[in-house]
Amino acid sequence: MSERSTAVRLRKPRSLAGDAWRDLRRKPIFWISLALVLLVTAMAAVPGLFTSNDPTDCALSRQHAAPSGGAVFGYDFQGCDTYARAVYGARASLLVGALSALLTGAIALVVGMLAGYFGGWVDAVLSRVIDIVLGIPLLLAAIVLLKRVAADSATVRLAAVIFVLAVLGWTTTARVVRSSVISARQQDYVAAARMLGAGNGRIMWRHILPNALAPAVVVLTIALGTFIAAEATLSFLGIGLREPTISWGIDINSGRVHMRESATPLVVPSTFLALTVLAFIMLGDAIRDAFDPKLR
Amino acid sequence: MFRFIVRRLLQMIVAFFGTTLIVYALMFAGQGDPIQALAGERPVTEAQRAYLTEKYHLDATGVGGFFYRYFDYLSNLLRGDLGESLTGRSIGEILAAAWPVTIKLALIAIAVAVIFGVTAGVLAGIRRASIFDNATLLLTLLVLGIPTIVLAPLAQYLLGVKWQLFPPTAGADPDFYALLLPGIVLGSLSLATALRLTRTSVAENLRADYVRTARSKGLPRRRVVSVHVLRNSLIPVITFLGVELGNLMSGAIITEGVFNIPGVGFNLFRGIRTEDGPLVVGIVSVLVVVYLVANLVVDILYAVLDPRIRYE
Amino acid sequence: MSQPTPASATPPGGHLLDLRDLHVEFRTQEGVAKVINGVSYHLDPGETLAVLGESGSGKSVTAQAIMGILDSPPAHITAGQIRYRGRDLLSLSEEQRRQVRGREIAMIFQDALSALNPVFPVGWQIGETLRQRLGMSRADARRRVVELMDLVQIPAASKRLGDYPHQFSGGMRQRVMIAMALAMEPKVLIADEPTTALDVTVQAQIMDLLADLRRDLDMAMILITHDLGVVADVADRIAVMYAGRIVEHADVRSLYRAPAHPYTKGLLDSIPRLDQRGGKLATIRGLPPNLMRIPSGCPFHPRCPYAQQVCVDVVPHDLVLGDGRTSACHFAQEVRDDRTR
Numbered sequence: 021m022s023e024r025s026t027a028v029r030l031r032k033p034r035s036l037a038g039d040a041w042r043d044l045r046r047k048p049i050f051w052i053s054l055a056l057v058l059l060v061t062a063m064a065a066v067p068g069l070f071t072s073n074d075p076t077d078c079a080l081s082r083q084h085a086a087p088s089g090g091a092v093f094g095y096d097f098q099g100c101d102t103y104a105r106a107v108y109g110a111r112a113s114l115l116v117g118a119l120s121a122l123l124t125g126a127i128a129l130v131v132g133m134l135a136g137y138f139g140g141w142v143d144a145v146l147s148r149v150i151d152i153v154l155g156i157p158l159l160l161a162a163i164v165l166l167k168r169v170a171a172d173s174a175t176v177r178l179a180a181v182i183f184v185l186a187v188l189g190w191t192t193t194a195r196v197v198r199s200s201v202i203s204a205r206q207q208d209y210v211a212a213a214r215m216l217g218a219g220n221g222r223i224m225w226r227h228i229l230p231n232a233l234a235p236a237v238v239v240l241t242i243a244l245g246t247f248i249a250a251e252a253t254l255s256f257l258g259i260g261l262r263e264p265t266i267s268w269g270i271d272i273n274s275g276r277v278h279m280r281e282s283a284t285p286l287v288v289p290s291t292f293l294a295l296t297v298l299a300f301i302m303l304g305d306a307i308r309d310a311f312d313p314k315l316r
Numbered sequence: 317m318f319r320f321i322v323r324r325l326l327q328m329i330v331a332f333f334g335t336t337l338i339v340y341a342l343m344f345a346g347q348g349d350p351i352q353a354l355a356g357e358r359p360v361t362e363a364q365r366a367y368l369t370e371k372y373h374l375d376a377t378g379v380g381g382f383f384y385r386y387f388d389y390l391s392n393l394l395r396g397d398l399g400e401s402l403t404g405r406s407i408g409e410i411l412a413a414a415w416p417v418t419i420k421l422a423l424i425a426i427a428v429a430v431i432f433g434v435t436a437g438v439l440a441g442i443r444r445a446s447i448f449d450n451a452t453l454l455l456t457l458l459v460l461g462i463p464t465i466v467l468a469p470l471a472q473y474l475l476g477v478k479w480q481l482f483p484p485t486a487g488a489d490p491d492f493y494a495l496l497l498p499g500i501v502l503g504s505l506s507l508a509t510a511l512r513l514t515r516t517s518v519a520e521n522l523r524a525d526y527v528r529t530a531r532s533k534g535l536p537r538r539r540v541v542s543v544h545v546l547r548n549s550l551i552p553v554i555t556f557l558g559v560e561l562g563n564l565m566s567g568a569i570i571t572e573g574v575f576n577i578p579g580v581g582f583n584l585f586r587g588i589r590t591e592d593g594p595l596v597v598g599i600v601s602v603l604v605v606v607y608l609v610a611n612l613v614v615d616i617l618y619a620v621l622d623p624r625i626r627y628e
Numbered sequence: 629m630s631q632p633t634p635a636s637a638t639p640p641g642g643h644l645l646d647l648r649d650l651h652v653e654f655r656t657q658e659g660v661a662k663v664i665n666g667v668s669y670h671l672d673p674g675e676t677l678a679v680l681g682e683s684g685s686g687k688s689v690t691a692q693a694i695m696g697i698l699d700s701p702p703a704h705i706t707a708g709q710i711r712y713r714g715r716d717l718l719s720l721s722e723e724q725r726r727q728v729r730g731r732e733i734a735m736i737f738q739d740a741l742s743a744l745n746p747v748f749p750v751g752w753q754i755g756e757t758l759r760q761r762l763g764m765s766r767a768d769a770r771r772r773v774v775e776l777m778d779l780v781q782i783p784a785a786s787k788r789l790g791d792y793p794h795q796f797s798g799g800m801r802q803r804v805m806i807a808m809a810l811a812m813e814p815k816v817l818i819a820d821e822p823t824t825a826l827d828v829t830v831q832a833q834i835m836d837l838l839a840d841l842r843r844d845l846d847m848a849m850i851l852i853t854h855d856l857g858v859v860a861d862v863a864d865r866i867a868v869m870y871a872g873r874i875v876e877h878a879d880v881r882s883l884y885r886a887p888a889h890p891y892t893k894g895l896l897d898s899i900p901r902l903d904q905r906g907g908k909l910a911t912i913r914g915l916p917p918n919l920m921r922i923p924s925g926c927p928f929h930p931r932c933p934y935a936q937q938v939c940v941d942v943v944p945h946d947l948v949l950g951d952g953r954t955s956a957c958h959f960a961q962e963v964r965d966d967r968t969r
Contacts, residue, residue: 049454152334157607159569160600163588164339167596249463253570256465257588269465276469276574283473290466298461305457523699525742531697533757533808534730547747623792624746 040310050306056299063107064114073104075266084282096271096285097278106292109268112261113296116181117248121240123186124193124247128236129229131190132197136232137205137224143198154191158250161188166259174265181260185247193239197232204231238308245300252293268293320619328612335604336393339597340386364402368594371399393605398598401587407598410583417490418579421572422564424492424499425506426557433507434553437514441549442541444519452515456508464505468574471501485576498575502568506560513556517549524548551621555614562610565603642714643670644848645694645733645816650708652689652872654919655701661919663689665872666708671816676842676849678859678880680895681869684916687852690869691818694850695735696725712816730757734814738821740801744793744808751777751789754808761812776807780837799830803837810841817842818850823858835862856895860884868892871917871927877946878953888947888955888964890932926958934959 044050063070073090082099085091091101135146162184169180204210210227218226254260255269263270268289275286360368392399398407440449475497476484482497521527522545530540565580572578573585580599587595619625652664664686671677681687692698694710696717710717712732717725737743745753754776755769764772770789777785780803793801802822809817819838823831839862842849853859859866859880866883868876868891876889887893894912914931917923923930929939938958946954949964957963 152331156335157563157603160603160607163584163596164600167588167593245461249465252463253465257569257573257585259588272465272469276472279469279473280477283478286469286473290470294462294466297463298458301461302457525737525739526745528692528697529737529743529805529808530745532695532729532735534726534728534761534812535756536726539760544745544748548745551747622747624794 040307043310044306047306047310049302053299053303053306056295057303060110060114060296060299063110067107067111070107071101071104073101075100075104075108076264077101084278084285093284093288094282097274097281102285102288105266105271106268106289108266109271109289109292110296112178112265112267113248113251113293116178116185116251116261117244117300119182120185120189120247120251121244123182124190124243125236125240127186127190128193128197129232132194132232132236133201133224133228135194136198136201137220137228139202146194147198150191150194153188156188158188159253162250162254163257163259166254172262174261177261177265181251181254185250189243189247189250193236193243196235196239200232200235201228204228234311238304238311240304241307242301242304245297245304248293248300249297317619320625321616324612324615328608332605332608333390335608336390336601337386339601339604340389341382367400371594389601393601398602399594401595401598402590402592407595410595411580411599411602414578414580414583417495417577418565418568418572418581420490420492421495421499421502421568421577421579422561424495425503425564425568426561428500428503429506429510429557429560433510434514434550437511437553438518438546438549440511440515441518441522444515449515452511456511459504459508464501464570465574467504468498468501468571471497472574486578487576488578490577495577498571498577501575502564502571506557506564509560510553510556514549514553517552518545521545521549551618554621555618558614558617559611562607562614565606565610642711644673644713645671645850646709646711647690647694648709648711650690650693650710651706652686652693652698652703653706654703659920662922663703663872663919664693665922667869667872667874669867669874669877671848671850673815673848674842674846675864676839676851676862678851678853678863678866679869680853680856680859680866682854682916684919685869686872687869688820691735691820691850691852694818695729695733696722697729697735730809730814731761731812732814733816733818734809734812735818735820736802736805736809736822739825740798740805741793741825743805744801746793749790749792750796750804753793754804754811757808757811772811773807776810777804779810779841780804780807782807798826799834802826802830802834806834806837806841810845813845814847816848816850818852820852821854822851824853824855831858838862857899868895871922872919873927873956874946875928875957876953876955878949878955879951882951882953886964888949888953888960889928889957890934890959890963891928893963893966894931926956934963 071090078098078100080099082095083097085095085099087094091103093102093106096102096105131146131150135143135150165184165187166180169177171177171180205228210223213223213227251260252267252269252272255262255267256273258273260269261267271289272286272293275283275289279286396408398411401407401410436452440446440452443449472484475481483494486494486498522541524545526548527540527545530544531537535544568577568579568581569585570581572581576582580603584596584599584603586592587599647667647669650664650667651662654661654663667686667690669677669679679687679690689698689703693703693705694717698705705718708718712728717728720728744750751770751773755764755773758764758769758772759766773789774785777788782788782800782803788796793804796804802825806822817838822838823834826834835858838849838851841847851859851863863880865877865879867874868883868889870891876883876887876892878888883892884896887896891912898911912931917927917930923940925941926932926935926939926944929935932939934957936958942958944956944958946956947960948954949960955963
């Protein structure tokens with residue numbers, strides 16, 4: 021086996037990022053998921069571009085009515101425009117996904133950095149905490165936590181969902197940050213910086229953080245997808261977001277209840293949700309594969 | 317081995333106290349009106365208020381009162397006395413009726429994951445980078461990316477309502493056939509994860525030095541793969557499936573809710589919907605214990621399967 | 629390629645094992661690495677051949693080619709013959725190849741901890757071929773395994789059958805590997821750096837054991853190593869490999885007395901010697917070549933103190949030096965007669 025490793029070691033050195041980009045460029049999945057992510061982001065930012073109907077303009081007289089006007093998928097049980105509701109649902113999903121991912125990233129960077137940089141008992145304690153939090157079943161814990169939020173205010177519920185997802189979901193990213201910090205800490209330039217008298221804070225900020233950032237962003241991209249799915253699930257159960265906030269999870273649940281009369285109000289938000297979650301997961305997966313040639 | 321189990325058991329007991337304390341604190345601590353918190357937004361009758369006050373010793377106050385109530389809750393939990401739901405039914409009886417259904421469902425899901433996931437994973441691992449491998453990878457990514465709240469209702473609609481291949485809902489006393497579709501939906505996620513895990517594990521083990529040794533002994537390839545590689549590759553897979561079985565028993569909330577299966581998750585689903593605080597607290601507490609025990613069993617299983625752990 | 633047969637004349641009926649002009653390349657995404665470029669050597673019954681070289685010289689790949697356990701892809705045997713008792717192994721079917729493995733030619737590997745399967749007891753692993761290939765009963769196989777473990781001097785063999793590889797010390801694990809290789813009484817034993825992963829004292833014990841076993845069981849042995857010090861007492865002949873070629877081939881005594889290739893000379897000079905105190909330990913300058921771009925002419929020329937223009941332009945053929953010695957160096961005579969070491 022030693023011969024093989026020699027052969028691999030002796031190949032022409034290329035930059036990892038360059039290799040990864042070359043690899044990514046050829047992957048249709050990368051482009052498809054990237055396009056979907058951009059599309060959903062645009063939908064969340066300017067829903068008016070995609071539909072001129074008001075998602076809250078509902079009339080029971082139009083209950084399960086056939087498509088007409090701008091309502092390309094017809095109307096749901098409440099007589100709301102199914103398509104318009106799905107378009108406007110993107111905002112809550114992406115908001116929860118993105119903010120949870122940001123908060124997750126912040127917690128993970130701090131914890132992972134402290135554990136990886138200082139090692140020793142700091143690492144031991146933080147790693148145990150990570151193990152414990154990782155061992156908590158997410159849905160059960162979210163139910164317990166969110167049950168306590170009785171408020172109906174849309175902003176409070178949104179903040180609560182984001183908080184709960186971040187508090188329960190930061191562990192995987194923290195582990196990734198920790199291991200990249202540990203490998204960065206052993207690099208020569210870090211030792212050089214220390215010898216030149218740079219303090220811990222400066223070394224962490226200037227030299228180690230940039231190394232930990234890229235892998236963290238990849239994990240967070242995937243996490244963003246799972247956070248969106250988790251938000252929809254909690255809203256589906258009635259403990260996440262609530263009316264009048266428009267969320268795919270809420271609409272899927274009401275579409276499910278009335279699926280025998282009309283399946284479209286179930287299928288449309290389901291498709292939007294599934295494609296969005298898939299797009300983020302596939303995007304993250306493709307980038308990770310490109311950067312990690314181990315099992316290519 | 318004995319010392320390993322004892323150590324692991326002690327760890328579990330610590331985790332048990334920690335987790336139940338957290339669950340309990342989150343449920344009750346710092347509430348304005350703990351009774352209203354349990355009942356959610358429903359109006360509470362005087363009789364219910366009196367029952368809850370007595371049940372949870374809500375008249376004691378302060379930190380001492382909190383721990384008094386916590387240990388009271390704990391001893392009730394350990395004695396299997398979970399109290400009554402807001403509808404006046406014994407939570408213990410509700411769970412006793414629900415467990416067999418949930419266990420049946422979880423076993424179907426695990427069987428699906430093992431039969432299809434592990435088999436396909438082994439094949440994909442052996443033929444890495446083949447068409448089969450790439451196709452299964454893409455397929456599993458699809459499955460992993462579609463949330464259960466999409467998969468379950470859609471499967472129910474298409475296979476149950478539209479094409480009528482399966483009963484769309486399970487009803488009070490579901491038979492195997494009624495549980496099959498929900499079992500497949502529930503198992504699909506485990507299937508995808510098991511497949512990916514098996515594939516990676518088999519592919520890695522195929523490159524291990526001991527495989528070269530086995531080949532140099534002149535063993536047929538079939539035996540090298542099916543005995544040497546599989547025995548090593550399946551250690552993480554079996555561990556995963558064990559943890560997953562624990563997850564499935566507690567995590568079938570959506571599937572059981574959608575398919576109307578009267579299991580544990582369904583009752584939790586209903587408890588959340590009807591804002592039945594005591595029911596939710598009772599079920600969550602039991603599920604946490606189940607989860608901890610499942611993890612313990614898996615760790616011991618791991619030690620049985622991997623001699624390197626056993627003697628540490 | 630017409631390579632003269634070195635060292636000893638062909639016995640009647642041919643050599644036990646005879647490699648002729650073997651070529652192996654690794655085809656990877658980054659390009660084609662020419663790992664073996666025309667290796668020829670042979671092995672006669674009862675002798676020990678040491679194959680010497682740095683990592684990347686192709687010595688292990690050659691051994692794996694003989695065993696037929698190269699991973700393909702990336703490895704491809706592009707030319708040559710591996711004749712065992714007159715039959716070219718490369719022309720056999722996989723099933724016929726498999727019959728040769730273990731029963732005729734067996735191999736032990738460098739790192740016994742990773743080369744043994746971690747999840748099976750050692751007794752099970754040693755006895756596996758006995759049960760699977762010789763069809764022995766469990767009880768018979770067990771008896772034979774204890775014999776084999778006694779043979780390789782594992783103390784309390786019958787008590788340790790059920791132990792797992794990680795419960796043994798490094799030296800004992802290597803003995804388990806050896807017992808496993810001997811299970812079917814092979815005629816040829818290939819030992820691929822059998823002592824590299826071990827402590828120095830244990831190294832000597834294992835080498836002695838191998839030498840004794842080879843003599844007692846009347847096997848032939850190929851000993852692959854990068855350590856010239858290891859082979860002196862054990863080997864009959866030495867083949868030195870560099871960049872997938874055999875650069876020098878000689879009996880042990882002559883090679884130690886007067887190496888005829890600058891590379892061998894460099895290796896010998898880099899061994900610490902008791903009779904030369906003080907002074908700086910010589911090393912070979914430069915790095916082994918990139919096998920995707922092997923230097924023109926003599927592949928050793930960028931690192932060679934004797935190099936001239938001819939070395940850059942012309943590939944040196946094996947020069948026969950008498951006594952069955954060969955050296956693939958344009959200045960083989962000069963190097964041999966150079967006593968500056």
